[in-house]
Amino acid sequence: MMTGPWLLYGANGYTGELVARLAVARGHHPILAGRKADAICALADELGLPRRLFSLDDPKRVDEGLAGMSLVLHCAGPFSRTSQAMAEACLHTRTHYLDITGEVTVFEALAARDGEARDAGIVVLPGSGFDVVPTDCLAVHLKGRLPSARRLALGFEALGRVSHGTALTALEGMGRGGLVRRDGVLTPVPSAWRTRTIDFGRGPRKAITIPWGDVSTAWHSTGIPQIEVYMAAPWPLRLFSRASRALGPLVSAGWSQRLLRQQVLAGPRGPSPTERQRGRAWVWGEAEDDRGRRAVSRLRTPEAYTFTARASLAALERVLAGEAPEGFQTPASAFGPDFVLGIEGVERHDDSGAPA
Numbered sequence: 001m002m003t004g005p006w007l008l009y010g011a012n013g014y015t016g017e018l019v020a021r022l023a024v025a026r027g028h029h030p031i032l033a034g035r036k037a038d039a040i041c042a043l044a045d046e047l048g049l050p051r052r053l054f055s056l057d058d059p060k061r062v063d064e065g066l067a068g069m070s071l072v073l074h075c076a077g078p079f080s081r082t083s084q085a086m087a088e089a090c091l092h093t094r095t096h097y098l099d100i101t102g103e104v105t106v107f108e109a110l111a112a113r114d115g116e117a118r119d120a121g122i123v124v125l126p127g128s129g130f131d132v133v134p135t136d137c138l139a140v141h142l143k144g145r146l147p148s149a150r151r152l153a154l155g156f157e158a159l160g161r162v163s164h165g166t167a168l169t170a171l172e173g174m175g176r177g178g179l180v181r182r183d184g185v186l187t188p189v190p191s192a193w194r195t196r197t198i199d200f201g202r203g204p205r206k207a208i209t210i211p212w213g214d215v216s217t218a219w220h221s222t223g224i225p226q227i228e229v230y231m232a233a234p235w236p237l238r239l240f241s242r243a244s245r246a247l248g249p250l251v252s253a254g255w256s257q258r259l260l261r262q263q264v265l266a267g268p269r270g271p272s273p274t275e276r277q278r279g280r281a282w283v284w285g286e287a288e289d290d291r292g293r294r295a296v297s298r299l300r301t302p303e304a305y306t307f308t309a310r311a312s313l314a315a316l317e318r319v320l321a322g323e324a325p326e327g328f329q330t331p332a333s334a335f336g337p338d339f340v341l342g343i344e345g346v347e348r349h350d351d352s353g354a355p356a
């Protein structure tokens with residue numbers, strides 16, 4: 001395995017720490033980085049790894065922080081606040097950029113820098129976690145099964161708790177409504193705009209549309225012009241999501257964001273090791289063309305944070321081995337639809353009715 005020098009930024013976060021521990025178990029020797037000296041040094045000492053301490057506020061310091069690196073795996077989010085500074089430094093220093101974002105605005109901002117990334121000779125690969133590796137790979141797989149597809153619906157049902165970072169990132173987006181892709185264009189829709197009954201692999205579930213990363217990435221990886229993403233949602237969540245249409249300005253207000261943030265931070269950092277081990281996720285996709293032909297496929301994956309650590313490292317290893325094209329990439333545009341099948345614990349099933 002090729003292991004150029006690489007840096008893990010946000011290593012003290014819940015997901016960053018999972019990635020750091022798994023990286024060591026897989027024989028990597030990353031530099032751990034972040035802005036909180038105590039937390040980064042404690043983890044680096046425990047794992048016997050080098051460290052670099054810098055915040056993302058001063059561009060010169062970020063460039064220096066990446067000196068000599070082949071790649072950065074960026075795990076510090078919300079990425080709406082961190083991605084631009086890191087991507088900028090990667091372009092200056094010609095360092096491959098990988099992250100674990102699921103934020104549509106971040107994908108779109110990075111896609112717009114495709115030309116600069118190619119000029120710099122680097123790979124820019126956001127979304128190398130649960131959001132969007134499984135859904136992106138399923139999207140490209142479905143496009144392969146039904147090349148004439150014009151409509152794509154993707155979705156997931158995940159069991160288990162979310163981390164502070166995921167909850168705070170979702171909190172930032174609350175009150176902004178939903179997003180779908182319509183005729184190739186990102187189009188705002190109300191929160192929980194559509195409800196559908198979907199069998200993700202465990203029987204029918206009610207699911208609502210959410211502004212998940214694939215409304216950006218699946219367009220880049222498949223060119224299918226109509227895209228919606230669904231999440232299984234029990235009735236209280238469906239009710240809350242619909243209510244948030246009217247409550248939008250209220251939940252976006254500074255004081256209520258501060259209050260909700262406190263609530264999030266008062267809870268556990270993320271799933272416990274037992275919850276991670278027991279958790280699972282089911283991912284579903286449906287492609288349809290203008291003649292009504294349909295193809296449906298499903299994935300079963302490990303728990304979302306375990307999956308994120310495994311998938312981001314698998315992507316990183318392929319980039320370091322020179323197996324990803326330069327420029328902006330989605331996971332499946334970089335490595336193809338079967339990339340997800342190489343991640344431990346993942347199974348894929350196609351509905352037997354062949355599209356015809």
Ligand SMILES: NC(=O)c1ccc[n+]([C@@H]2O[C@H](COP(=O)([O-])OP(=O)(O)OC[C@H]3O[C@@H](n4cnc5c(N)ncnc54)[C@H](OP(=O)(O)O)[C@@H]3O)[C@@H](O)[C@H]2O)c1
Pocket residue numbers: 009010011012013014015016034035036055056075076077078079081082100101102127128129130131132163164165166167169269270304305308
């Ligand atoms: N794609 C996926 O499926 C997936 C999976 C897991 C996580 N995520 C995303 O990854 C992000 C992190 O999640 P987490 O669970 O690790 O959260 P977390 O435990 O709250 O950790 C957040 C990390 O980001 C750092 N950070 C936050 N804002 C920063 C800033 N402005 N400058 C520098 N560092 C900053 C924090 O550093 P400090 O300690 O110094 O604040 C910490 O290291 C979230 O956005 C989450 O949505 C995505």
